[in-house]
Amino acid sequence: MNVLLICTEMLPVxxxxxxxxxxxxxxxSHLLSEQHQIxxxxxxxxxxxxxxxxxxxxxxxxxxxxxxxxxxxxxxxYLSETEExxxxxxxxxxxxLVLPVSEVAPNSRIILSMHNDMFKPxxxxxxxxxxxxxxxxxxxxISKYIGQTIVSYFPEAEPKIVPIYSGVxxxxxxxxxxxxxxxxxxxxxxxxxxxxSKKIILFxxxxxxxxxxxxxxKAMSEVKSKDAVLVIVGAAWFSDDRxxxxxxxxxxxxxRSPIPVITTGFVQADEVHNWFCAADVFVCTSIWEEPLARVxxxxxxxxxxxxxxxxxxNPEIVQNDNGYLVQNPEDxxxxxxxxxxxxSNLDYTREMGLRGRKMVEENFTWNHVANNILSVWExxxxxx
Amino acid sequence: MHEYTIEPWDHLVDSATSEADLEQYVPPxxxxxxxxxISHYDMTVSEMTLITSKPDKGGAIWKIETNHGxxxxxxxxxxxxxxxxxxxxxxxxxxxxARVAPLIPTKENHLYVQAGGKLWIVxxxxxxxxxxxxxxxxxxxxxxxxxxxxxxHTKGYIPPTGSAKSSRLYRWNQYYEKMIQxxxxxxxxxxxxxxxxxxxxxxxxxxKFEQQALDMYEKFKQSSYRKMIAKGxxxxxxxxxxxxxxxxxxxxxxxxxxxxxxxxxxxxxxxxRKIITSxxxxxxxxxxxxxxxxxxxxxxANPLDQETFxxxxxxxxxxNEFYKHVKEVVFEPVNFMNTELDxxxxxxxxxxxxxxxxxxxxxxDKEKYLPGDYSEEEVIYDVTPNxxxxxxxxxxxNSEFKKSDTSKMQQNLLSTFEEPKKSKSKSKExxxxxxxxxxxxxxxxxSRIQRLQAVNSIKSKNSSNKDQLVDLDLLLKSILxxxxxKLLKKMNExxxxxxxxxTEHPSSSKSVKKRKFNSNTEFESIIAKVxxxxxxxxxxxxKKK
Numbered sequence: 001m002n003v004l005l006i007c008t009e010m011l012p013v014x015x016x017x018x019x020x021x022x023x024x025x026x027x028x029s030h031l032l033s034e035q036h037q038i039x040x041x042x043x044x045x046x047x048x049x050x051x052x053x054x055x056x057x058x059x060x061x062x063x064x065x066x067x068x069x070x071x072x073x074x075x076x077x078y079l080s081e082t083e084e085x086x087x088x089x090x091x092x093x094x095x096x097l098v099l100p101v102s103e104v105a106p107n108s109r110i111i112l113s114m115h116n117d118m119f120k121p122x123x124x125x126x127x128x129x130x131x132x133x134x135x136x137x138x139x140x141x142i143s144k145y146i147g148q149t150i151v152s153y154f155p156e157a158e159p160k161i162v163p164i165y166s167g168v169x170x171x172x173x174x175x176x177x178x179x180x181x182x183x184x185x186x187x188x189x190x191x192x193x194x195x196x197s198k199k200i201i202l203f204x205x206x207x208x209x210x211x212x213x214x215x216x217x218k219a220m221s222e223v224k225s226k227d228a229v230l231v232i233v234g235a236a237w238f239s240d241d242r243x244x245x246x247x248x249x250x251x252x253x254x255x256r257s258p259i260p261v262i263t264t265g266f267v268q269a270d271e272v273h274n275w276f277c278a279a280d281v282f283v284c285t286s287i288w289e290e291p292l293a294r295v296x297x298x299x300x301x302x303x304x305x306x307x308x309x310x311x312x313x314n315p316e317i318v319q320n321d322n323g324y325l326v327q328n329p330e331d332x333x334x335x336x337x338x339x340x341x342x343x344s345n346l347d348y349t350r351e352m353g354l355r356g357r358k359m360v361e362e363n364f365t366w367n368h369v370a371n372n373i374l375s376v377w378e379x380x381x382x383x384x
Numbered sequence: 385m386h387e388y389t390i391e392p393w394d395h396l397v398d399s400a401t402s403e404a405d406l407e408q409y410v411p412p413x414x415x416x417x418x419x420x421x422i423s424h425y426d427m428t429v430s431e432m433t434l435i436t437s438k439p440d441k442g443g444a445i446w447k448i449e450t451n452h453g454x455x456x457x458x459x460x461x462x463x464x465x466x467x468x469x470x471x472x473x474x475x476x477x478x479x480x481x482a483r484v485a486p487l488i489p490t491k492e493n494h495l496y497v498q499a500g501g502k503l504w505i506v507x508x509x510x511x512x513x514x515x516x517x518x519x520x521x522x523x524x525x526x527x528x529x530x531x532x533x534x535x536x537h538t539k540g541y542i543p544p545t546g547s548a549k550s551s552r553l554y555r556w557n558q559y560y561e562k563m564i565q566x567x568x569x570x571x572x573x574x575x576x577x578x579x580x581x582x583x584x585x586x587x588x589x590x591x592k593f594e595q596q597a598l599d600m601y602e603k604f605k606q607s608s609y610r611k612m613i614a615k616g617x618x619x620x621x622x623x624x625x626x627x628x629x630x631x632x633x634x635x636x637x638x639x640x641x642x643x644x645x646x647x648x649x650x651x652x653x654x655x656x657r658k659i660i661t662s663x664x665x666x667x668x669x670x671x672x673x674x675x676x677x678x679x680x681x682x683x684x685a686n687p688l689d690q691e692t693f694x695x696x697x698x699x700x701x702x703x704n705e706f707y708k709h710v711k712e713v714v715f716e717p718v719n720f721m722n723t724e725l726d727x728x729x730x731x732x733x734x735x736x737x738x739x740x741x742x743x744x745x746x747x748x749d750k751e752k753y754l755p756g757d758y759s760e761e762e763v764i765y766d767v768t769p770n771x772x773x774x775x776x777x778x779x780x781x782n783s784e785f786k787k788s789d790t791s792k793m794q795q796n797l798l799s800t801f802e803e804p805k806k807s808k809s810k811s812k813e814x815x816x817x818x819x820x821x822x823x824x825x826x827x828x829x830x831s832r833i834q835r836l837q838a839v840n841s842i843k844s845k846n847s848s849n850k851d852q853l854v855d856l857d858l859l860l861k862s863i864l865x866x867x868x869x870k871l872l873k874k875m876n877e878x879x880x881x882x883x884x885x886x887t888e889h890p891s892s893s894k895s896v897k898k899r900k901f902n903s904n905t906e907f908e909s910i911i912a913k914v915x916x917x918x919x920x921x922x923x924x925x926x927k928k929k
């Protein structure tokens with residue numbers, strides 16, 4: 001089939017500027033292109049040509065100024081001028097693109113992938129949302145939670161919802177106990193940051209109140225293990241390292257923490273895995289209703305046991321004793337209790353991590369994701 | 385030539401440089417670029433003086449002496465799409481008759497130039513402009529009258545295509561929630577740095593201010609806010625967001641408003657509230673007469689309804705100044721708490737001492753204002769809401785100055801802006817009289833509507849409109865019963881007679897039904913309704929075309 005993928009107006013594909021959706025598309029596009037002819041539309045970028053073909057995938061980049069309206073006009077123009085006939089147009093996370101696209105490409109089947117809550121009333125009107133659902137053949141959601149939120153606004157969407165969990169690159173994320181290269185990475189970054197054999201508690205993500213790392217910093221006052229260290233990997237906004245008041249607040253608390261807290265600032269997407277190899281426990285501290293953070297897959301792939309919060313889709317990933325679920329993400333003590341439990345019995349903790357790794361190998365590789373997407377494209381009813 | 389990209393230059397300046405000196409420096413590349421931008425205008429410049437700059441953001445303004453008289457050239461520090469929203473607003477309010485300097489078109493009839501990744505504008509330098517006397521009630525009233533005029537002129541603004549809309553209208557909840565969270569941060573920091581001078585002081589007051597914020601937030605949730613915002617962004621128009629004695633100045637014909645960079649859709653009384661509470665902070669005491677005076681002056685220019693007055697009151701009652709002055713503590717906690725914070729807290733506590741007394745008196749003024757009509761949601765204009773047209777708004781990344789089809793541009797410009805130079809004086813006149821006429825028409829329409837509203841409100845004193853109001857008196861009573869009595873008692877001991885008189889409980893605590901909009905779903909359904917209407921409207925207008 002001839003398939004067009006439409007990314008959001010925010011960042012380009014490939015994911016040279018990061019971005020969860022962009023990473024996702026990069027993870028599956030080469031696998032999908034083995035079966036079908038793939039074109040990917042994303043936004044323009046000074047470091048990328050406006051059009052190119054790489055490894056059989058055609059990339060079209062349309063100016064957006066990060067504004068959906070401008071991007072939408074560009075897409076409509078492209079579709080009305082192109083000679084291509086797309087069997088499927090697969091739109092990522094922008095239900096507002098469904099109507100304009102279907103109008104100009106009425107014979108294409110429209111698939112929508114939803115990565116967060118873009119169907120909520122502040123984001124799309126009831127009328128437009130309903131029309132978009134109507135025009136869409138299937139709606140892939142990255143967690144059951146996201147599917148449920150859509151159904152809560154648009155009950156008629158229910159039969160169209162197909163949850164497909166995201167995936168991870170097993171060649172980059174590996175448990176250091178099992179992989180020589182991961183062990184090397186672990187040693188290298190530990191020596192670079194002078195961490196020796198400390199027990200590393202890892203947070204990876206944007207530093208924002210919604211993501212909640214300040215609660216983890218507060219929890220450090222209750223952590224009993226003297227040789228623990230908290231490493232915060234992330235930045236306020238992609239490659240922007242300016243200090244927001246939230247970051248300043250978290251930093252001010254960290255400066256007085258009895259357990260050392262290291263912040264790394266922004267780390268390039270292709271270097272983040274080193275920190276997963278180096279760590280002992282991973283913590284996701286979402287306070288908001290998180291769709292289901294990618295970092296869980298990465299932690300599990302690196303054989304890391306984790307603590308996550310009972311918010312959004314996060315609980316869906318806690319299975320088979322691979323991690324713990326914090327019920328109140330604003331309560332430092334809950335984190336501290338689990339951390340004390342995990343750090344005082346590292347052998348058991350590592351077994352938890354390996355159970356997570358096994359889960360990833362069996363369910364959450366890019367191959368799994370691509371196969372599930374292919375089933376949707378090819379109209380095969382999913383196993384669920 | 386590889387074009388210079390404007391980026392913040394604060395890192396280029398020696399850290400020992402004082403703030404004042406910092407604002408007196410721009411990189412030579414930027415100045416060179418200013419001259420290039422100037423070359424796009426039909427003017428010769430004999431002198432250029434840097435007025436001020438924003439080194440941390442990459443913005444600057446110069447005064448230039450030209451053959452057409454003094455002008456200003458300004459590079460807007462925000463993203464081009466965001467700046468376009470403000471430029472559109474400037475064009476719009478000038479068209480509505482506001483005392484705001486019109487943008488001067490380039491030789492190619494653009495209203496701005498894009499260079500170095502930012503937008504540049506040129507305007508006349510309005511002379512003479514004078515800062516009003518600060519704090520003095522007469523000056524303040526003039527300032528606030530000017531603010532009201534400005535707000536009135538922003539109503540109905542639809543931003544140009546390609547601009548990034550800036551709106552805080554729907555975000556008051558988030559603003560207050562954030563304030564409450566951050567007051568919690570202050571406590572955390574004070575606990576984490578117990579050895580600093582101001583830590584115990586901060587801990588001794590933080591609970592009180594947090595409670596105030598929580599109480600006011602509850603009142604806010606019961607206010608008419610949600611009904612009000614359902615009217616939509618264009619209905620309310622824009623808040624300046626940085627209005628004060630330097631951005632509103634006395635000039636020919638009245639108050640001139642400058643520096644529109646930061647305008648955004650909002651309930652415009654946010655601007656009025658900021659002036660009031662920051663002035664009380666400057667005065668060190670709450671001054672009822674002053675507050676009444678400026679609100680009255682504002683009301684003359686942009687009439688307030690009861691609901692808006694009530695929200696202004698709530699916004700004033702939040703611990704705004706505590707929050708504003710203490711929030712810096714997160715950046716350099718040790719230094720800040722050892723040096724400035726103690727005195728700041730002393731001053732805030734002192735100012736606070738009669739805040740609630742004054743607010744409780746002020747609340748009685750609610751009766752002075754007519755209830756607003758919020759029965760219909762978003763205002764749907766009879767005429768298609770035309771976005772401001774700025775000519776070709778297409779941007780190119782890293783682009784040089786814009787080159788585009790000028791004839792098309794001229795057409796666009798002619799419709800919204802003054803004519804090209806040749807016929808300038810004449811056409812300007814006719815344009816102005818046109819504006820005046822439509823202004824008069826609007827005024828008479830407005831007064832007619834007000835008369836109708838007044839009649840209606842008399843007719844239906846106990847009707848639904850009234851029922852949906854939150855009873856301010858009840859709100860106040862609850863405040864009075866909380867922490868005020870102790871305070872009052874103390875003050876009464878000092879000057880018994882006067883204070884007693886002022887603190888009498890509001891007499892009329894009629895039982896009035898309250899309408900609550902507590903749930904998010906209800907809020908969301910209102911937003912959804914608004915958006916649905918918008919969409920329907922857009923569809924209709926498309927069909928018409």
